[in-house]
Amino acid sequence: MNNAPLTDDNAMWKQRFRMHQYRGYLAKCNHQRGLVASNQSGIYQLYSWTISNGQLRQLTNHSEGKRDGFISCDGRFVYYLNDKKGNETGHYTRIDVDTGKEVDLTPGREPYSSLGFHTDGIGKTIAYLTTDHEKGCQLFTQSVTMDSIGEPSLIYETANFTINPILSYNGDLVVIETTDVKKGIGSILVVFDISNNGRLISTLDYGHGVNVVPKQFASLPNDIRLLAKSNRTGANRPLIWNVRTNEQIDFIFDQFGIEGDIDPLDWSEDGNFILLLHIHNAIFRLYCYSIVDKTINALIEQPSGMIHDARFGPDGTIVVQWENAHTPRRIVALNVNNGAVEKVILGPSKIENLITRSQRSVTFSSSDKQLIQGRLTLPSTHADGPLAAIIDVHGGPAFVTSEKFDPVSEAWVDHGFAYLSINYRGSITFGREFEHKIYSDIGHWEVEDIVAARTWLVEQGIARPNTIFLTGWSYGGYLTLLTLGKQSSLWAGGLAGIAIADWTMLYEDSAESLKTYEVSLFGGTPAEKPELYAAASPITYVEQISAPVLIIQGANDTRCPARQMKCFESKMRQLNKKLEIEWFGGGHALNAPEQLILHIEKMLCWTHRVLEENNAKTTSQSKTAALF
Numbered sequence: 001m002n003n004a005p006l007t008d009d010n011a012m013w014k015q016r017f018r019m020h021q022y023r024g025y026l027a028k029c030n031h032q033r034g035l036v037a038s039n040q041s042g043i044y045q046l047y048s049w050t051i052s053n054g055q056l057r058q059l060t061n062h063s064e065g066k067r068d069g070f071i072s073c074d075g076r077f078v079y080y081l082n083d084k085k086g087n088e089t090g091h092y093t094r095i096d097v098d099t100g101k102e103v104d105l106t107p108g109r110e111p112y113s114s115l116g117f118h119t120d121g122i123g124k125t126i127a128y129l130t131t132d133h134e135k136g137c138q139l140f141t142q143s144v145t146m147d148s149i150g151e152p153s154l155i156y157e158t159a160n161f162t163i164n165p166i167l168s169y170n171g172d173l174v175v176i177e178t179t180d181v182k183k184g185i186g187s188i189l190v191v192f193d194i195s196n197n198g199r200l201i202s203t204l205d206y207g208h209g210v211n212v213v214p215k216q217f218a219s220l221p222n223d224i225r226l227l228a229k230s231n232r233t234g235a236n237r238p239l240i241w242n243v244r245t246n247e248q249i250d251f252i253f254d255q256f257g258i259e260g261d262i263d264p265l266d267w268s269e270d271g272n273f274i275l276l277l278h279i280h281n282a283i284f285r286l287y288c289y290s291i292v293d294k295t296i297n298a299l300i301e302q303p304s305g306m307i308h309d310a311r312f313g314p315d316g317t318i319v320v321q322w323e324n325a326h327t328p329r330r331i332v333a334l335n336v337n338n339g340a341v342e343k344v345i346l347g348p349s350k351i352e353n354l355i356t357r358s359q360r361s362v363t364f365s366s367s368d369k370q371l372i373q374g375r376l377t378l379p380s381t382h383a384d385g386p387l388a389a390i391i392d393v394h395g396g397p398a399f400v401t402s403e404k405f406d407p408v409s410e411a412w413v414d415h416g417f418a419y420l421s422i423n424y425r426g427s428i429t430f431g432r433e434f435e436h437k438i439y440s441d442i443g444h445w446e447v448e449d450i451v452a453a454r455t456w457l458v459e460q461g462i463a464r465p466n467t468i469f470l471t472g473w474s475y476g477g478y479l480t481l482l483t484l485g486k487q488s489s490l491w492a493g494g495l496a497g498i499a500i501a502d503w504t505m506l507y508e509d510s511a512e513s514l515k516t517y518e519v520s521l522f523g524g525t526p527a528e529k530p531e532l533y534a535a536a537s538p539i540t541y542v543e544q545i546s547a548p549v550l551i552i553q554g555a556n557d558t559r560c561p562a563r564q565m566k567c568f569e570s571k572m573r574q575l576n577k578k579l580e581i582e583w584f585g586g587g588h589a590l591n592a593p594e595q596l597i598l599h600i601e602k603m604l605c606w607t608h609r610v611l612e613e614n615n616a617k618t619t620s621q622s623k624t625a626a627l628f
């Protein structure tokens with residue numbers, strides 16, 4: 001243990017980061033075309049994808065990379081937010097896939113951030129949400145044809161957190177998910193009739209603390225049934241809502257005895273089947289439900305691992321974005337009846353000479369007896385007993401960590417560390433109560449769960465108590481800094497990336513879209529809830545921090561902006577705390593494998609140094625003690 005970090009260019013841990021990964025989407029009504037985001041050029045960019053021959057043609061060339069784009073139903077156009085240096089603020093732009101010609105959809109407007117974009121089923125209308133300082137959150141629709149782009153038409157404005165615009169097949173209706181009227185937890189659906197001056201025609205509200213999330217309208221002309229999900233039973237379950245008649249069909253599935261979240265992913269073209277993703281305790285399984293027969297079919301042969309997206313594909317297949325501990329993210333075709341992998345559509349079919357470890361799901365009790373689940377990776381031999389350990393905290397908070405191809409955990413384990421990623425309170429897929437527990441009490445239960453993870457690692461004999469480090473990016477970086485302050489004696493060090501240090505300053509500086517999200521997390525603005533914002537902020541606890549800290553922060557990040565971290569840095573310096581901070585030129589997305597390799601190398605070297613210094617201190621203390 002305590003191996004010096006492997007810094008040579010070909011170290012295996014670096015090779016894993018360089019593996020090509022693929023996210024791919026077929027055009028809804030033309031299964032011959034698709035959109036791919038891949039790191040195959042050395043940084044994530046968008047590609048047009050010809051399905052028949054697997055050919056990819058690069059569409060974007062952004063210096064900080066590009067991962068998110070949207071393909072029109074016929075596959076002729078790709079839309080994306082054209083931002084500057086990864087700052088997630090810019091203009092929506094349309095690329096003609098055949099000619100490569102790019103058109104700005106909103107010339108003359110100030111740059112904006114956005115929380116959603118959607119295209120209809122006939123290639124005539126797009127809908128998107130933009131947010132800026134003056135106007136708050138605005139819903140626009142815009143007519144788009146092969147040769148022309150119309151003016152944006154404002155449908156709705158709100159100051160509240162609003163996401164997920166979804167157009168009906170014909171593009172004459174648009175639905176959004178908004179926290180209007182909720183003041184904090186939960187959301188409602190609101191539908192507007194675009195063909196009738198954007199008139200509000202219906203809302204769906206299941207009451208306080210319940211979320212409703214729109215997924216997709218039926219793919220049939222004039223069919224205005226919306227596939228959605230709601231967590232009103234305590235876990236996410238699908239529903240179909242006729243937005244004009246208000247008729248609702250709930251798929252609770254109690255009769256099938258399935259526990260946990262069931263998310264609707266796709267609706268078959270004939271409207272007879274829905275594709276379902278069952279996620280329970282971070283395990284992902286696909287099901288196909290027949291609306292006509294009311295039967296559910298488990299795709300029992302599907303591979304284990306994480307499913308990011310799945311859609312009904314051509315020739316009785318399901319096209320799935322999938323990865324597991326041994327396989328980088330790729331696109332595979334699964335048999336619609338049994339889930340067996342029929343072929344790898346995009347991605348290398350075999351991984352040569354690369355060691356990857358199995359990841360074990362573990363559970364432990366938090367301070368209030370709530371079970372917390374995590375993913376543990378260990379070196380294959382650890383005969384020397386307890387190890388130095390990393391506790392990894394995911395971002396979000398509304399994410400989940402599950403079995404995946406994970407070059408980061410492997411890099412630490414290559415260097416002899418035990419690595420535990422945890423799904424703390426606030427994570428999704430453990431039920432509504434678990435997810436909502438942190439609202440208006442940000443940073444409280446998350447820290448309890450992190451401390452419980454540490455206790456468990458020590459009790460199990462996996463980790464040495466004085467060699468446990470905390471790490472995370474974004475919300476995970478936030479929790480790293482917060483826990484170092486609130487529970488300072490427990491840690492050998494903390495490594496935080498693109499992190500939150502001061503919620504009030506973050507509110508002042510972050511993109512407008514994120515401001516409304518913060519208000520829903522805290523149940524109010526910093527002016528309305530100053531104590532909550534202060535109590536949740538790492539900067540409040542700097543005095544207590546005793547372990548060394550390494551921070552890696554993006555200069556162009558509009559989610560976790562620079563100023564709040566600069567203030568944290570100067571307070572740490574004033575109080576003579578051990579801090580190393582590295583600024584890099586990008587935004588919030590980590591799109592370039594080589595840059596991530598540099599970050600992780602920095603972290604490995606820093607941790608090695610901290611452990612050596614601690615070792616030297618302990619040795620000299622025991623020598624001094626021996627003199628008396």
Ligand SMILES: CSCC[C@H](NC=O)C(=O)N[C@@H](Cc1ccccc1)C(=O)O
Binds near residue numbers: 396398
């Ligand atoms: C749909 S927008 C929600 C924001 C998103 N959280 C998802 O759970 C996110 O960007 N989270 C950041 C951290 C953050 C949270 C609140 C305000 C600013 C940043 C992340 O962890 O990446």
